[in-house]
Amino acid sequence: MTTLDIYIDDKPLKVEPGKTILEVCRENDIDIPTMCHLDGLTDVGACRLCLVEIEGVNKLQSSCTTKVSANMVIHTQTERLKRYRRITTELFFAERNHICAVCVANGNCELQQLGYKVGMDHIRYPYLFPSCEVDTSHDYMVMDHNRCIMCTRCVRVCGEVEGAYNWDVMNRGFNVRIISDFNTPWGESGTCTSCGKCMHACPTGAIWPKSLSGEQLHKNPEMISELVKKRKMNL
Amino acid sequence: MKPGLLTTSAELSKTDPRVKLIAAKIKKENARPEALIEILHTAQNAYGYLPMNVLSYITHSLHLPPSRVYAAVTFYHFFSLKSKGEHTCLVCTGTACYVKGAQAILHELEKQFGIKAGHVTADQKLGIQVARCVGACGLAPVVVLDDVVEAKVNADQIIQEIRAKIS
Amino acid sequence: MNRQELHTMAIKAREQQASCKHKIGVCCGAGCISIGAEEVLKKMQEDVKARGLESEVAVVPTGCMGPCNQGPLVKYLPENTIYQKVNAASVAEFNQAQLVEGKPILSSLIFADSRTKPFINAAEDPFFHKQLKIALKDCGELNPEDIDDYLVHGGYTALSKVLFQMSAEEVIAEMKQSRLRGRGGAGYPTGFKWETVYKYVSDQKYVICNGDEGDPGAFMDRSVLEGNPHRVLEGMAIAAFAIGANKGYAYIRGEYPLAIKRIELAIKQAKKIGLLGSNILGSSFSFEVEVRIGAGAFVCGEETALIASIEGKRGTPRPRPPFPAESGLWGKPTLINNVETFAAIVPIINNGGEWYSEIGTPKSAGTKVFALAGKINNAGLIEVAMGTTLREIVYDIGGGIQGEGQFKAAQTGGPSGGCIPASHLDVKMDYEALVSLGSIMGSGGLIIMDEQSDMVDVARFFMEFCMDESCGKCVPCRVGTKMMHDLLEKIYMGSATKLDLDRLEELAIYVREASLCGLGASAPNPFMSTLRHFREEYENKIQPEVQLVKGI
CATH class of the missing domain: 1.10.10 (Arc Repressor Mutant, subunit A)
Structure with missing residues (x-):
């Protein structure tokens, strides 16, 4: 098989064509934070955490959606990228009502880990405190929009893996919200199969099982990736 | 299901x-x-x-x-899940209209009819909306009253026309 | 219909028109219609008939003539005399003077109220003679609802030339030679764009005409679509031939019902005589066009969002690459050009790429249509050669600032653009010059502001627009524009400190560089350019730093 020569952070690498920059980085232990990416789901390039610099390209590119090409020279850890990752993280926290101390996902939250990773010691932007609903209508899961970061992993896993299309996004701009059906309470959805994949795909405490109280939540997003892989294997 | x-x-x-x-x-x-x-x-x-x-x-x-x-x-802004009212008054707040005082017209309309833009009066007679530009910039400020474009308007004139329609 | 038949048809239509001594055009652009042009047209037809002149005087509705501010407008040809602010009641008087007595009514001529001596031949008025009309050439002259009139003006000869005398490569070479750049805003060289799509091998390719003109203050595309829809269709067909597509979509903003009506009518007419459809003019080339109506989302002007919208989805952009040229509509190679770009294709094919490339400036060839609005005397639609100075546009064509005011700034490029201050009035308007001033050409909205305009408020206004129009997909745009708007509001209200301004500047660069699509990437432009040219207005609104601890 042909391979491509590329450079990531000054390190020469031989890689298979067709892979994304993010895939190559993960294979080579180069750490790039992500939120909207989940192995097995279609990438959308929405969270902008995985932005990288590519020499000769004047725009920053999301590594999850950009495929490697021959002689690409990529930088993943420049001061500018680190600064932007931190701003993005702060904007996530300021956008809705993320209060780790009272969150069921405390200690098991990808957003919280991201905060540590990018060295977020405080948030320089005013909290927006939007009024968000908590949908407790489902028999055994809760959707708390206060903790949602609009990564749309639930939307994609529901459509692409489960095939139910219960979730989608309504409105636009700052007013976007995850909806089920016609913005119907989750418990009254006509399409939800109650499979729980969205709960595992969700990186924060936005979707969680009712049976849990604080800090008990353990999610298993890798299960989704495994599921997708096994389906492709056609066992 | x-x-x-x-x-x-x-x-x-x-x-x-x-x-x-x-x-x-x-x-x-x-x-x-x-x-x-x-x-x-x-x-x-x-x-x-x-x-x-x-x-x-x-x-x-x-x-x-x-x-x-x-x-x-x-x-899409074109689609609405709520009734827009029997009569609609759409105030263009595009740049040209804005420069020519569309905000003041809008405020006056909101004051006169007691509803905010995007809402309909309690009797469903009138809905006030805003548009980002209806593309009639040469005639700013512009108000669209029930699909008729009214050019170079002032607040008093529009209020009178609306009153005539909804009374 | 074959090529010869098209030729015969044009000759016949031409002879028929030549039998008329006079042609009266009533401007039926959306602007003039809103102030009673249709009534004027009806009255005009009645009056000509009452005089028994209908065999020698043709009365036709036309597209936009330009000076929208002075409408409704009526134009008498061949004299090229334009009357302004015509109402139905005064029609008989004008006809009497023009058609019977042959003596124009000077006091009602175009710009009679602002010129010491108005011009009987409107082309001599500075508003017109400083312009160079290529994209708009026949707009305001021909009847947009009559394909015969388009044929009289040489319509579809460019398509015929391309089909029978040129190869796809030659068409692309001609476009490259013309140095035409995309008129939608970004200014990407059109010939290269065509070549890229041409090179992708695929069983199906698409051509899309982007008529989702969403910038507030811009109405160029609307006027072209309303005034000369066949020109756009012909341009699309030529593009389709060049890249190897057989299906096109005209995506038109829902707010433009008249433009939609006229392009739909034009498609119907062209189809009827075989200028669209299978084996056009007997060649092996087939091309269909469908209209798609936008549903009110500014972001759909962005190529990938527009494609999503045509596919029936939320109009959210996706990261590029892959570019639409490689993977566009339904994953097929797709060419997207703006309305004004398509309108320039026909003259380039007819007169040659070299002719076009010699107009304008070295890096920006040709002409640009601007929608001139704001605090200016002669608001309306204009087309000038690239490199025309802002001063010429404002004072010669625009007739100067309205009322007692002084020119303060011109805003170009709408919510993605910036401001040009008075100190740069002599800037030669082209892509590079505007970028060097921190603005952009954009699609062509040109809003003139006098000193009453508060630049912080202007920046806040545009940021509010971007915030509302953000699709909400990526974080920098969704949250960043909201934060920037709130900070601008805080400055405007006078409660911000220097720290807020610093934070705003940092955020502006972040939003520009980290956003997914052009909407977010250009959203900070109005703020950054007003800050660059009018920093003192920001600083005047800022609270002095409070010293919390003595001695620091």
């Missing part, structure tokens, strides 16, 4: 000419899911907004997930 949530055309009267219009449009487009927006345009024009049972009907006919339809409807 739980019953009663995905209402079919059962709730819609088959003899309603508006329903016929939508049905004809769906047929013309071969019920292709990608024609969703075209079909929503037809429905919006027929009803002036998109009632939920009409949305259900379209969703069913195109075999689309309800969430996908609702997502599209709420994305």
